[in-house]
Amino acid sequence: MSSRTGSSVLQRAYEDFNDRYFGGKLPRYRVEVVDRVSSARESGEVNRRAKLIRIQRNLLNVMRETLIHEMAHVRTNDFHGPRWKAEVQRLLQLGAPISPDELSRAPAVTREMVAGVASNLLCDRPGASFRDFVCWIADQHLCMSPAQALRRFPWIRRVYREAQEDSGTA
Ligand SMILES: [Zn+2]
Numbered sequence: 619m620s621s622r623t624g625s626s627v628l629q630r631a632y633e634d635f636n637d638r639y640f641g642g643k644l645p646r647y648r649v650e651v652v653d654r655v656s657s658a659r660e661s662g663e664v665n666r667r668a669k670l671i672r673i674q675r676n677l678l679n680v681m682r683e684t685l686i687h688e689m690a691h692v693r694t695n696d697f698h699g700p701r702w703k704a705e706v707q708r709l710l711q712l713g714a715p716i717s718p719d720e721l722s723r724a725p726a727v728t729r730e731m732v733a734g735v736a737s738n739l740l741c742d743r744p745g746a747s748f749r750d751f752v753c754w755i756a757d758q759h760l761c762m763s764p765a766q767a768l769r770r771f772p773w774i775r776r777v778y779r780e781a782q783e784d785s786g787t788a
Contacts, residue, residue, distance in 0.1 A: 701759075
């Protein structure tokens with residue numbers, strides 16, 4: 619299958635899944651099949667700024683599962699935490715082609731993930747302070763209080779500063 623065919627098949631699958639499992643409410647994303655995505659642990663990735671989903675080339679069934687996984691990220695956040703898992707649960711109940719094994723994924727809070735969340739926030743709200751960021755990531759992504767988030771992940775301060783520098787808002 620050429621990459622163009624793969625991409626257009628997956629693009630149609632995005633629109634079909636959006637209608638079938640998300641009430642057509644997900645924003646319009648472009649879907650691209652690529653040889654390799656940037657994270658070694660994932661087989662797909664979401665770029666919210668570019669409204670783009672990249673899926674690593676594989677068998678069509680596997681790519682469709684990856685697509686649903688990424689669509690659950692689009693609907694929730696970039697982590698495999700409680701909000702994302704609740705979304706996967708909802709999709710399983712609707713009979714979406716996604717494996718129940720997804721629910722046992724560790725909710726990895728990595729530097730890469732936090733940096734992605736920071737740059738998404740700075741894209742939407744260029745003046746957001748570190749305090750704004752902590753409150754937002756704690757509530758939306760980590761499901762804990764800002765104080766807990768800072769205690770468990772003290773390094774997020776540095777990641778946020780780097781994201782501010784990258785985006786020219788420091
Ligand atoms: Zn994921």
